[in-house]
C-alpha cells in the first residue's frame with residue numbers, strides 16, 4: 001500500500017479528533033484516532049490518505065466488505081424508488097421478502113415471524129418484551145461476561161464490564177446472572193436459592209461471547225441449556241447479533257450445537273453495513289397483539305434490500321468460505337503464538353477469532369496494557385483491530401477476506417506483538 005510520509009494519525013486526522021472532542025459524546029470507546037474518509041473491500045483510507053487493512057469490518061457490520069458493489073447498487077436502487085414509509089404502519093415488499101428469507105433460514109420447522117428494528121440492543125429489547133409477554137413470567141437469566149447492548153433492558157442482561165452499567169442503576173429488576181458455560185449453576189444455585197424456574201421467562205445467551213472476550217463455551221453447553229429451558233417452559237433466546245449471518249461458518253453460531261432456539265436476535269452484519277435489527281420467533285411465541293411493540297424506522301426498506309443482498313451472497317458459498325478462511329486465520333494466529341510468550345489462547349469459530357494477551361502464560365495473567373499497546377501498534381502499521389474483554393484482541397474481518405489478507409494481517413499483528421514484547425518484557 002502506498003502511504004503518505006506523515007505518521008498515523010496525520011494532521012487532518014488530528015484536527016478532526018480535536019473537533020470531535022468538543023461536540024461528540026465522550027462515552028464512545030475510540031481505541032485509536034482513525035478518521036475514515038472512504039473504504040472499499042477490506043481497505044480503509046483515512047483523511048490523510050493512509051490505507052489500512054480492516055479486520056474489524058466496522059464492528060462486524062460490513063459482512064461483504066466496505067462498499068460492496070451489490071450493496072451500493074441495492075442502496076441506490078431502493079433510494080431512488082422509496083426511502084422510507086415505516087413498516088410498522090404500512091407494508092412494503094422488501095420487509096416482507098426479508099422476513100420470509102430470515103424465517104426460512106432460522107433453525108426449526110415451525111412457521112416463524114420477524115420483528116424488525118435498527119440495532120442489536122433493540123433486537124434484544126424486543127426479545128425481552130416478547131419473552132415476558134408470551135410467557136407471562138417476569139424473570140430473566142443471562143451470563144457473566146455477556147454483552148447484549150446498552151438500552152436499559154439489554155444493559156440489564158449485559159455483564160461484561162462495569163463501566164457499561166456504572167451510574168445507570170437501578171436496572172431492570174428480576175435479571176439473574178450465571179457463570180458462562182455453567183448450566184449446573186442455574187439448576188443447582190439459581191433455581192434452588194434465587195428464582196423458581198416456572199417464573200423465568202427466558203434465558204438469554206450468546207453462542208460465543210463477543211464483547212466479553214471472544215469466549216467459546218464448553219461443547220454441549222447450548223444443548224444442555226436447551227434441555228433445561230424446555231423442561232421448565234423457559235424460552236431460550238440466542239443473541240446472534242455478533243455471531244450470526246455466517247460469521248462462525250454456519251448461518252447462526254447456535255447451529256454448531258444443532259439446537260433450535262425459541263428467539264433469535266440478529267443485527268450487525270445482517271444488512272451488510274446498514275442499520276437493521278431482527279428478532280425472530282415461532283408464530284406460536286410471537287403472540288403479541290397490534291400496538292404491543294413497534295418502532296418508526298425498524299425494517300427500513302434500504303436496510304432490508306441490503307440484507308437480501310447479504311443473504312444471496314451467503315447462499316452463494318460465503319458461509320463455507322468463512323469457515324475455511326477462519327481455519328486459516330486461526331492456524332496462522334496459533335503459529336504466531338509460538339513466536340511470542342505473551343500470546344495465550346487463540347479461540348473462536350470461523351471468522352470470529354480472539355487472541356488472549358497475557359503477562360504470564362503459565363499463570364494466565366491478563367495483560368490489558370500490552371493488549372492496548374498491540375492494537376495501537378497495529379493501527380500505526382496499517383492494520384485495524386479492536387479489543388474484547390480486558391485482554392483479548394478480536395479479529396472479525398468481512399467474510400470476503402482473502403487468504404492473502406489473512407496472512408498480511410497476521411504478519412502485521414505478530415510484528416506488533418513482538419515489538420510490544422520487547423518494550424514490556426513481562427513473559428515468564
Ligand SMILES: Cc1ncc(COP(=O)(O)O)c(C=O)c1O
Nearest residue numbers: 119120121147148149210241242
Ligand atoms: C452479542 C451482541 N448483542 C448485542 C449488541 C448490541 O448491538 P448494538 O450496538 O447494535 O445495539 C452487541 C454489540 O456489540 C453484541 O455484540
